[in-house]
Amino acid sequence: MSVTNTLTPASRPVLEEESRKYFTFVNLIIVLTAATFFELIIIVMPFPSLLLMWGLIGLSLVKFVGVVWWFMHLRWDQILLTLVFLVGLIIATGTVAALMLLFEEGGPEVAEEFQV
Amino acid sequence: MAESIVHDTHSSAKGGHAGAPQKSFFGLLKRPGEGCHPVIDWLTTVDHKKIAIMYGAAALFFLVLGGVEALIIRWQLAGPEREMISARFYNQLFTMHGTTMIFLAVMPLGAAFFNYIMPLQIGARDVAFPRLNAFSLWVFLLGGVLLNLSWFFPGGAPPVGWFAYAPLTSSTYSPGIGTDFWVLSLQVLGISSLAAAFNFIATIINMRAPGLSMMRLPVFTWMTLITSFLIILAFPAITIALVQLMFDRNFGTFFFEAGEGGRPILWQHLFWIFGHPEVYILILPAMGIISEVLPVFARKPLFGYPIIVFSGAVIGVLGFAVWSHHMFTTGLGVIALSAFALLTMLIAIPTGVKIFNWIGTLWGGRIRFDTPMLFAIGFISMFMIGGFTGIMHASVPVDTQQHDTYFVVAHFHYVLIGGSIMALLAGIYYWFPKVSGKQLSERWGKISFWLVLAGFNLAFFPMHFLGMTGMPRRTHTYRADMGWTEWNVWSTVGAFILGLGMAIFVGQIIYTAWKGRRCKADPWDSRTLEWATTSPPQAYNFPRTPIVKTRDQVWADKYDSEEIHLEWGPEEEHGIHMPDRSWYPLFAGIGLFIFALGWVLFKEPVPFIPGFANFLHLQVVGFSLLMLSIYLWALEGPGGYHLHPDKSKDPYA
Amino acid sequence: MSQAHTEPLGKASEHVHPEEQTNTGIPNKKVAMWAFLASDCMFFGTLISTHLIYRKTTGYPDVTHIFDIELTTGSTFILLMSSLFMALAVSAMHKGNLNNARWSLGAVILFGSLFLGAQVYEFHHFVHDLGLTINGSIFGTTFYTLTGTHGIHVLFGIIWLSSWLIYSFFGTMKREHALDIEVAGLYWHFVDIVWIIIFPFVYLIEYV
Structure with missing residues (x-):
């Protein structure tokens, strides 16, 4: 049993690409969080309910696509x-x-x- | 065994990618190697061909079982006001007949062909996940056992019909555990189908031989892919519906309890969201088999290959948009009725296109009328009759008239026996030499064909008339003055002739597998890649990787110019890498079976053992075994050993 | 189970078995996982439909007094954060940085457990303080079945990822396991997007 790092380090291009992804991911989580708070805020606003429904659909679609496209790597696959x-x-x-x-x-x- | 075996120690020593641990984790169970006892070999095999044979044998057994159930039904209906069997037993029989035929006979027969033929047709050594494939087999077998166990419990088999409409299935109206058996065994069978489908999708997308592009795939492989997609998208709906029904029965929830705000109609929707794609899950493999058999016996390439493939895909997609045509009499509203009627009629287009393409394949061909061809032509003609009545049902007023009558029974038996079963029989006669190296007798095959065709038509054509004159389906008996007696007598006679034809077929299979003579490797002068190896194929399928140049590669090898002949990849210096056998798929299946049985017996008191109030212990045991098996399965890895082909046995080596 | 590698692993002398090369270059496990997720769309689609159908046809009374929307928003945020760390863990595995991957995995498991804890608290509160039970009303029936099924998915993901975390301490985790982590990650993200749908269409919709 060893606690040492058994992984072989990756090549430079891989490292650079993964490091770029780091910033993408952090930007994305900010957007996702913002969208969640938007969802929470709009439901207390005095908008007509049809507008609210479409607002909710739109915001959750943004979040859905964000996770699928970047977190789940579809953009790069x-x-x-x-x-x-x-x-x-x-x-x-x-x-x-x-x-x-x-x-x-x-x-x-x-x-x-x-x-x- | 003649092949020399080299154990794949080099890769595990170096921590290679062939899957590190060679022996089971903790050394609990040794993985059986080459040359183990045959029983252990079959229980632990990961070879797609052995798995397929077990699928096929079990499916044939269930086909006979479902057939006997059907004959008892026909015997009861042979005359008016007969009391041969009780009404309750009659209800159990038609429920079990339907469920058995769909989930335990036709689907697994299709799966047997997927397993055996598809990897050979794409030039692969095995499927993408061999152990998952074994898991599917064992789960299917144990699911079939679970369903039929219900006969031996007090209350007996489920009497609720194969689509088990709510609220008849509620614990108020169906208190017996037969219904619980039905719910849980369908759940288990669904897991088997889903696991197999993920496997086939990965295999077809990823493991084709070099040069075998998607548009060079044999049509049967295409239909396997489309059927697998239908399975993964249709089964979740019934999984949820069954969970909801189980919760209603066991935990007193209100999903289908009308008095508490539930809506029984939701069951119908969820069931048919699954149920209609399921119809195509049954027929698309059949269409694939026909598209393989016709070109061989017409000695012509398949007419309009891309159109046939595309039509199959269109049928698959449209199949998800027509479920409500099973519910035209439930008051859906005008808009919904029109939409679903229109979409249903649309399906006739790709189906018709396929039929015209098959006729185009026959047109101008030098046709040989061997048994597989007879069954294939039988398929086209009989399936067309079923198709015509299908289009009639797309029309709402007509359907309203025919709903729940024998007309519907006639329709779906024409598409399922005249369609699926005919094609599966064609496939069995066609590929039996590939599987066993022996050929079924042409004479008995033809006798069987004519008996099946005549008996089938005599049994089911009169049902159109019976339905038109108002005989309801699922009726236990009928009065003499209804005027239904004569056709029912003919129908029963036909059913027994059909039974005789099927009995000859099954007897022939058993006799030939046991005593038949060896035949050539390619007895039919065939066209596709599965015939480019020995019959039966060696464990590794192809000694070297085939490099495909064209569609219908084996035909091109025999009759076409040199430059599109099949090429073989280099010999593998380390030998052929084979995945190791494993115990865990079987154990995981048993764990799942015990877990499901625990749910079936959830509310039953435990007999004989004082101190145990319920069967919760069974669920704990089953679930633990399942989880343990999955963990050990993951930890043991795919494993592998190397096999060197024996050139004296394999001329292709 | 075969895996295709975009670059050679370990020592160059090792031969790659032909069956491990895939036509598409995508590993089999990844294709199978995406097919599973496609299937799971239908699974949760059916569950969510059931909930929404009963919501509109039974016209059950206002349930906003039952929900604690601050708590649910909090757990939504927690699940989103776990998704971020999951993506970082996969990235770290691709970089070959085991230590980083381990910490990220730990964070995913922590956040996942927090989410699950919040759900257990929520259910406990609903049942014992508010008397909302699964067999008491149609709302309870569909609500608990839907969110409970999602919770079981989360629990299964936690068990899966914890197994990898423990496994990584045995010194047997290697670069090609990046694929296994990635596949587990796909599952985890999917569980997250299901919650992205459940949050507005089960919880927020009641306030509209």
């Missing part, structure tokens, strides 16, 4: 991985959206109760 993920994401989003629409239509008594 081959396009194939993005495509594989997008297939699942698009079908899942479509299914969620279709379900929401289906249940909106699901009978008059339901439609009356529905309030955003």
Whole structure:
């Protein structure tokens, strides 16, 4: 059992690229945090609820894309991985959206109760 | 064993990438090596070919089991007001028949072909994760055992239908543990399918032979890829639905409890979000097999290869957008009805395109009518009938009339027997020489084909008439004055002829595997890469890496110019690297089985053992075994040893 | 399980097995993990749909008095921070800096545990102080199932990463394990983005 560093050090270009990523990541976390606080702030604002909904959707989309694109390395990886993920994401989003629409239509008594 | 074996010590000594530890962690279990006892070899194998054979054998067993269940159903319906079996037993039979045929017969038969043929078709040594592949097999087998265990418990098998609509499945209306068995075994089978699908996706994307670009892939491999994507995207929906149902039954939640704000209709949505892609999970492998068989026996390249592949992908995507056509009578509203009717009709386009391409393949070919070809042509014609009734169901008013009648039963048996099963039989007759090195008898094969075709049509065509005249599906019996007697008698006669045809087929498989004569390595004059090695292939598949030059490579080797002939990579000086056998996939599967069984028996009192109030202990034991196996699995690494091909056995070496 | 390497590892004399080279140059594990994440989109998509459908069709009473939105915002922030450290850990592994990777992994596990602790506190508070149980109302049913499933994903991620942290002290962790850390990291980030969706559409939406 040893506590020594058994990893072989990386080559210069790798080191430089990873060091650049450090700043990208720190910038990103600032944006993510800001977006989270924005989400918290807008819900207490007296905006119409439809606007608020789209605001929430937009802000969470920004956060989602930020994490997927930079933290999860899709920016630096081959396009194939993005495509594989997008297939699942698009079908899942479509299914969620279709379900929401289906249940909106699901009978008059339901439609009356529905309030955003 | 004739091959000399060199253990891969050099790489572990140097801490190489071939997977460091050679022996199991802590030395708890030694990894069986080359030349171990055959039983241990089969239990611990990671070879995709052995795994495929076990998949296939188990699936055939379940096919026979589901078939017997179907025959009992037909026997009960052979005359009006018969009381051969009780109504409850009848309900259990059609539930188990449907579940068994879909999850334990057709899907695993497809998986058997994926496992055996796909790695050979892409020129790979094995799948991307060999041990995960073994795990899928054991989990599937134990899931099948779990489902059928329900027969032996008080209350018996689930009587809720294969789509188990809420609220019939609630603990109020289905208090027996049969339903719990159904829920948990489907959950377990889902895990098996998902693990296998991730494996196949990684394999096809990453492990193709040099030169084998995506547009040179055999169509069967393409359909494997598309089916795997359907599996990984469809199964999560049923996983969640089953979890919700389990929570309702075990923890008193309200997901499908209408009295407490739950909505039983949600079950239908979630089930069919899974259930409709599932239909394509059953049929796309069949379409892939047909696209392999037709060119071989028409002695012509597949007509419109890119269009066939593209149509398969379009079917897969559209399959996620049509689920509500199973629910046209639930009051979805006009907009939803129109949208889903339109999307459903759209699916007819890529399907029709495929059928025209298959006909185009046959057109002008020098056709040989061997058994695989007969089944393939049977597939096209029978599947078309099922397709036509499918388009009828896309029309909302027509569907409203036919909903829950025998017309629907006729429709889906035409696509599943006339479609999937016919194609799978074509595939079995076609690839049996590859798997065993022996050829099935043509004479008995043809007898089996004509019996299956005649029996099938006699059994299921009258169901169209029965449905049109209003006979509801899942009815235990019917009155003599309804006018349904005559067609039901014919249907039962047909079912038994179909059963006879299938029995001949299964008997033939067993007889030939046991006593059949050896045949040539390429008896059909085939086209794709799996025929560029010995039949059956050696453990390493290809002694050297094939370098592919064209689509239909083996055909080009035989009949085309020199410059597009197959080339072989250099011999590997260290020998061929093989992954080690492992015990842990089996143990992890057993752990999962015990864990699931614990959930099934969650509310049951423990018999015979005083002091144990419930089966929580079973869950703890099962989960611990599962986690322990996963850890040891990860720690032992893929391992590996080196194999030197024996040139006297393998002419390709 | 084969791994493709963008650069040769260790000693040059070592031969690379042909089955370890992949067509795309992407390691098998990474392809399989992305396929799993695609599948998991559908998994959480179904769960979130269930929650939102019951939210709109049952019209359950105002639940804003139940939520403690400051706590939830705090735990959202904690999970985002854990994602940052996860990305840094992967980066450190690529650089070959084990010590750095170890500290980052430790931070991920710490933040993950904090998040989980906050959730346990939240559940405990809801059940015992506010009487919101899983079998008491439809809101409780869908809320606990959704957030609980996410919590189990977090727990599983913590166990996975802790295993690597412990493993790194046995001196057997090597450069090619950067891939394994990266794959575990993909999982961890995904759990984070699921929370990015849950936070506005389960919690904040109630205040709109």
